Amino acid sequence: MTTAPQTPRLPGASGGFPFLPPLPLFLLQPVLKRIVTKIAADNPDMFDRLGHHRHAYFLIDPVDMPFMLYLRPDPEALDFKALNRRRVLPPHCARISGKFLDLLTLMDTEQDGDALFFSRDLIVTGDTEAVVCLRNALDDVEEPIAESVADMFGAPGRGALNMLRRAAENAQKRKGSHS
């Protein structure tokens, strides 16, 4: 476990996400809890791919958002909450950093994690094996996680996902035209 407070900054990462107003984190916590509980209930087999890493804490760092996510994918003790990035970070086995839209497209099974790693848009530090297990577990979930989350919130959720998908697609096109 590492408590390294180092904050990787991706090339080109900006300070804030343009579509959302600042959100008090306490409002996010019950939503995140509901999301992770639903995903776990719908996909009990996914934890097998995590092996002993299911007990580990992962730090998921959308570098262009004001918060980070803290995940323990343990079916016996699920934990998923938002953290203020200016606070001292709690212990974690690994940290996965990338822009919010890139992380979203990973969860939407539209983006390949290795490709984001090759382009340096995804940064992994800490226990690489734990991250690989988490990636494989999430990738084998039947319905894309982004879609499951959107469905939980009905039409507004699906509308928001579609908007984010379009934003991700446009960002991808912009990146392609600059490369």
Next chain:
Amino acid sequence: MIKPELICPAGTPAALRSAVDAGADAVYCGYQNATNARNFVGLNFTPEEMEKSIKYAHDGGTKVLITLNTFPPAGNVQLWKDAADLSAKLGADACIVADIAVAAYIQKTNPQMRIHLSVQAAASSPEAIRYYVQEFGVKRIVLPRIMTVSEIRGLVEEIPCEVETFIFGNHGLMVEGRCSLTNYVTGQSTNMDGACSPASCVKYERAEDGSMSTILGDYMIDRFKPDETAGYPTICKGRYKCDARDDGYYAFEEPISLNASTMLPDLINAGVHAFKIEGRQRSRAYVKKVVAAFREAVDSIMAGQEPKLADLVALTEGQKHTEGALKTKKWR
């Protein structure tokens, strides 16, 4: 003209379903043990998952080829025998094998099972291939990535079995003992444990200036500048200091992927029976995109049309690609 089968990778049941849905003629995949040369954590199939996946594939008209493509340590073949028996019981369409003991066992106990010779066996001469066909009933040979199209054409005319060539993915040339390098550094063998650069031995370290170091075991094998694309943490693609160059140097291979999309018509004309896409360790997003792109390309060529080749460079290692030895022996 033979229409080549599209042989597609799957590291998870979800990836297998993506490959089937995207138009794979066959999917290759393996179990969660040392019989499988992609024996990575969190990846691969349990027997139950394999059974369900074979049914899904067969329902979609897709074959399933099971990778038993590692070499059993002397006197310890039981794991491979059990995997072969299981594959036959589950109705797999072929086993991809590297070791003659495994091939001999399948031929003797499950003679109805097709045997494909893995690239790991590195058979590329007519004499070697004929030996495998005559002695073990091998039906297809997966060629090492060291041959030109012209050499493949000549080989096809001389051998009594089908030929499969890689067309996309990792450009790892399994020659000259390079796979032993990972054993030296990590204590685990690609050829016998199925794990090249196991993730437990890999660390990425990021410096204040944004550069990133790749550490394998106790060794730093590459350091990428902040704006430089990265590659896999494999020792055969490490960048080393040596007397021949002033700076770090990719002494064995560069972080680059094979992409033979422009060579497909030539390979079809050469009589290749199957095209293989590498990437069982990749996500289902990769599988979906790459399989769909090559499905469209192969179908267009067979229909006499100019193939539309999707831009797959974003999915390639280091975001660089090459036709490799298919085009020229001087691919570097």
